[in-house]
Amino acid sequence: MDPVRTLVVWCPDWPVTAAVRDADGELPEHLPIAVLDAGTVYACSEPARAEGVRRGQRRRDAQAACPELVVVPYDPVRDVRVFDPVVDAVADVAAGVEVLRPGVCATAARGPAGHVGGEAAAAERIVDRIAESCAVEAQVGVADGMFGAVLAARAGVLVEPGRTPAFLAGLDVRVLGRPELVGLLRRLGIRTLGAFAALPPGDVLARFGFDAALAHRLAGGLDERLLAPRSLPPDLTVSAEYDPPVERVDTAAFTARTLAEELHELLLRHATGCTRLTITAVTGHAEELTRTWRHDGVLGPAEVADRVRWQLEGWLTGARRPTAGIQTLRLVPEGLVAHAGFQRRLWGDTGEDADRAHRSMTRVQGLLGPEQVFTAVPSGGRTEGDRIRPVPWGDERIPTLPVDAPWPGHLPVPVPVPVAAAAPPVHAVVRAADGAAVGVTGRHEITAPPATVATGTAAPVEVVRWAGPWPVEERWWSAGESRRLARIQVVLADTRTLLLALEAGHWRVEATYD
């Protein structure tokens, strides 16, 4: 699938702009301003940058570089709240606006370009509209795919259709925004996106993992959708009703976290991840507020929680706050992709080990074929073979039959190891002391105590101790599927301990106690 022609609106140094706009004229724009998060510079204004203030600098260093620096604390909610009118302004020109993060939003380029007359005209119209309704400076970029469009917006260029890979090729790998991967690539001597994109995709996945494969696609100007987008399974929307309605910001924050975890669990169960999230809130007066957030990569539970919290706080504290509290909150995951790569939880990150294991299994699947690598799911059943269901690695882990049913006739602990399902059955000859073949009567009684057991083609071995028989009758109501067998445990003189089954007059080794 070709990447969608995307138009991105970028407001430079948004945290600073938001702080200035929020201060209502008390913070003159021409001063050097820095927004600080946890003691380091999160964003700074152009005059501050000219004085040598940089992102990530400590407060003291920043103030040493620029003594007259005005310092403002970082506030993610302020960023969202001030950005909301900007998104509305863009929505006046184009439909289906998605927020990437405060300060950046995107839309499909085709719509506005069509009715305004060209992408350049559409870009101009959007910049004008933002300037007149919010008095905010914005830049617009157009390219094929979201990743290219964001970089085009930062450069303020319209990349012609089909020229996106060439536009990206010259850029530094650092724009990928994955510090660990970028460090690795730079040490390997790969400094531009073009050089990274030239690597074979299979090798990138095998060597660097799922996230790097995603980055590799982005670098090549391809769409971020690594795997085929899944058709929407039944309904993955999570929603919550609030009585009394949520009006306070701290309640909203708490709500956001539980709902995010719920959504994450639901997506995990369907083995999907979402790349977009639509948040809908309905107030007590039936006002409906909706905003779509987009993320490059799969949204984890913490990312979902943050976005819901910001959005709710933005709505509840914004200039156009609803007239009543929020009664219903709905999270709709969109842009679903099937993935098993990094599944993180909000509490306790077990993702790295899982990612490593997954990568190594992918490699073994590459060596042997996908069906050669299994995990096993405990399943319901009576025989040892039924009680475990091998599932190819990466498939859904669903038991064939419920495990927690009683299953009368199954063996208690210790459980033996069943013979391999794929191997031919190992026949056994069970004889009594007088040499007669041992059988089991219709009343589940053994005809004679077993004295020797010969398995396969081996010589008979003396039975030291034995127990049984235990009958298993399954599906006697169905002619084709009915099964009737009797099982005994034998300890042999050569220390082997076996579970033998008699079915249709023949003994075979069903499992071994090793």
Added chain:
Amino acid sequence: MDGGPADRGTGRGPVPAHLVRSGGVRAGSALRDGVDRLLPVHGELRSLLPEGGLRRGATVSVAAATGGMSLLFALLGAASSGGEWCAMAGVPEVGVLSAAEYGVVPERFALVPYPGPEWWTVVAALLDGFGLVVARPAGPVSPVLARRLAARTRQRGAVLLVHGDWPGADVAMRCSDPVWEGLDAGRGRLRRRALTIEATGRGAAARPRSTRVLLPSGRTGPGSVAPLPAAAPEVTVPEGFGAADEAVG
């Protein structure tokens, strides 16, 4: 400032004896390594391993005698319950239920039943991603190949557990004298097994160690390997006790 001969003496003198005993004179990083580099095993197996656990990077072989598979699962159990990922290559019989009794978590247990003629490439790939890898070699293993896989194991900080013979294993274990309890001449059922485990090896493991335990003990999880009761009484089965209703339920 000069502290005088007396001060210098205490400063440079021999390390106090109690510090040496406790192993306290080490670099901070080495201390952290000691904690992180040891994977736990069930209580009764600790005495078989020189460090009381599976050291990351070690190669452990378990002879393919009766009880070998159970011992391997028991060695995986504690680490798997603690969150480690385990893989098993070359073992076609899927004993996951049996493994689960010893505490192996099926969700984090991968199986490659038929790794093919070049099984070592599969084992090498598994060592990259899994904390513990069980391998059953298809045929005898040359010392060169064993050294190469052992080096890979060391470098990746994994533990390679081999079912069969392995030249140059750090710890080599063997089970013997299995005695099942719980059944007799048609009565009762298999309940637990007394087993002698011997361990030798290289370096710190060179001194032979041996223990007799119940494996399996009839319980699951950490209790699946239990000490032998002092008097080791045979489980007596009451006369006339029905075999079928005893086990079926």
